[in-house]
Amino acid sequence: MNQLTEATMVEQVVTNETGSQSIEVENLVIDFALDNALFNRQYMRALNGVSFSIKAGEAMALVGESGSGKSTCARTLCRLYKPTDGVLKLNGRDINASASKITQTELAKQIQMIFQDPFGSLNPVHTIRHQMYRPIRIHMPELKGDAIEDYMLGILERVGLSPAKQTAAKFPHELSGGQRQRVAIARALATGAKFILADEPISMLDVSIRLGILNLMADMKEEGIGFLYITHDIATARYFAERTGVMYVGHMVEWGNSDSVTQNPQHPYTQLLISAVPEVGRQRGSATVDGKKSRIPLWKPDSKGCPFAARCPKVTDQCHTEMPSVTQVAEDHFVRCFAL
Ligand SMILES: Nc1ncnc2c1ncn2[C@@H]1O[C@H](COP(=O)(O)OP(=O)(O)OP(=O)(O)O)[C@@H](O)[C@H]1O
Ligand SMILES: [Mg+2]
Numbered sequence: 001m002n003q004l005t006e007a008t009m010v011e012q013v014v015t016n017e018t019g020s021q022s023i024e025v026e027n028l029v030i031d032f033a034l035d036n037a038l039f040n041r042q043y044m045r046a047l048n049g050v051s052f053s054i055k056a057g058e059a060m061a062l063v064g065e066s067g068s069g070k071s072t073c074a075r076t077l078c079r080l081y082k083p084t085d086g087v088l089k090l091n092g093r094d095i096n097a098s099a100s101k102i103t104q105t106e107l108a109k110q111i112q113m114i115f116q117d118p119f120g121s122l123n124p125v126h127t128i129r130h131q132m133y134r135p136i137r138i139h140m141p142e143l144k145g146d147a148i149e150d151y152m153l154g155i156l157e158r159v160g161l162s163p164a165k166q167t168a169a170k171f172p173h174e175l176s177g178g179q180r181q182r183v184a185i186a187r188a189l190a191t192g193a194k195f196i197l198a199d200e201p202i203s204m205l206d207v208s209i210r211l212g213i214l215n216l217m218a219d220m221k222e223e224g225i226g227f228l229y230i231t232h233d234i235a236t237a238r239y240f241a242e243r244t245g246v247m248y249v250g251h252m253v254e255w256g257n258s259d260s261v262t263q264n265p266q267h268p269y270t271q272l273l274i275s276a277v278p279e280v281g282r283q284r285g286s287a288t289v290d291g292k293k294s295r296i297p298l299w300k301p302d303s304k305g306c307p308f309a310a311r312c313p314k315v316t317d318q319c320h321t322e323m324p325s326v327t328q329v330a331e332d333h334f335v336r337c338f339a340l
Contacts, residue, residue: 021056021091021194023077023111023226028086030072030250031301045299046072047250048307049086052243054195059217059227061237061258063273064247067296070230072250074197077228078113079104090195109139112188116200118180122172128183129168132156132190139191152190159186159216178209185216189225196220197228202236214240234274238262243332246270249299249307256333266335269308306337314339 028050034042047069054060062070075081077088079095088095090110095102115121122131132152136143143151156164159182172180181201188196198217202210214236221227229241237244238258245255246267254267265271297303297310306312309319316338324338 021224021226022089023054023195023228024087024089024092025050025052025073025077026087026089027051028073028076028088029084030069030076030081031084043301045250045301045303047076048299050247050250050252052245052252052255054226054228056194056226057221057224058243059221059229059241061229061231061241061244062247063231063234063237063244065273065296066232067249068247069250070247071199074113074199074228074230077111077197079107105138109191110193111195111197112191112193113197113199114181114184114188114201116204118177118184118204119172121184122180124172126171127168128156128170128172128175131183132168132187135187135190155186155190156183159183159189160212161186176209177205178212181205181213182216185213185220189220193225195226195228197230199230200232201229203232210236234262246273249296251299251307251336253308253337254335256330260330260333264330264333266329266333266340267308267337268312268314268339312339
């Protein structure tokens, strides 16, 4: 086993160069205000030093209980939140630096989000055609007239919504949940996006159609699209994503090759999560340690130690005062824990 310093850890996590298309998240910190006080405002730390990368044609899964910061990672990548600290790079360019001059439209052309509830993300009063045209007009200004229609129908076919012409004329309520999620994916694809942030994209779908959506996303991966795949379901993380990061209270406690992390979990929290599959910790504080329910702590900017210390079966005094360093346990498998 190999103990890593913080600097080499970020390097190991982030520098996985295979091509120029990549998203890199380095030491991301996000604080949210807990009140509106003018003085002595209290903050909670939703993300504390999170690092990962997504390469073209690969998926990075984020798993963890409710409130662990998975969606915050995705929203920050879309610039919905400004990082308190850390760097986000798209193809090597800092997304947030004013010098990078990446406009919101440029960012949306490269990075698109798909949400849990496909009905909520579609406008019920417009046809699918209308909803597809908007991103195409914004992001594909070179397409005019019939070329827009042809492009749109081609994308609907590509996501399995054939016959595309009939689908395009329908309203969202005339489609099934799985078909609506395919429309959401089609809209993301229509921009020409190279990265898709999929925030629990199958959790609201019937179990029987989940695999169809996952396989569609797997095909898109083969065509070079990179995914951030957020899920409560470790089995699908292993099935779909090359790499998996396990989040707990805003910290990535274990990460690396999905097979290694899910088949040979080393962090006590990951072991607990995996023992509770398939749909772990959907309720905040619902997972149990030694048969007892325990609450997930609120992390503050001045909190110390390991975030899991209060619930950990292997806790020692050191865990309450010091953040564990990172240990490399396999070629692409890293764990932040003293008890290794
Ligand atoms: N805009 C916000 N303002 C204040 N706090 C927020 C905001 N967004 C998220 N949080 C807090 O940040 C923490 C992480 O939330 P996040 O939504 O990222 O969790 P999650 O892992 O996606 O959970 P879930 O699995 O339930 O979707 C939570 O404690 C949440 O209450
Ligand atoms: Mg979420």
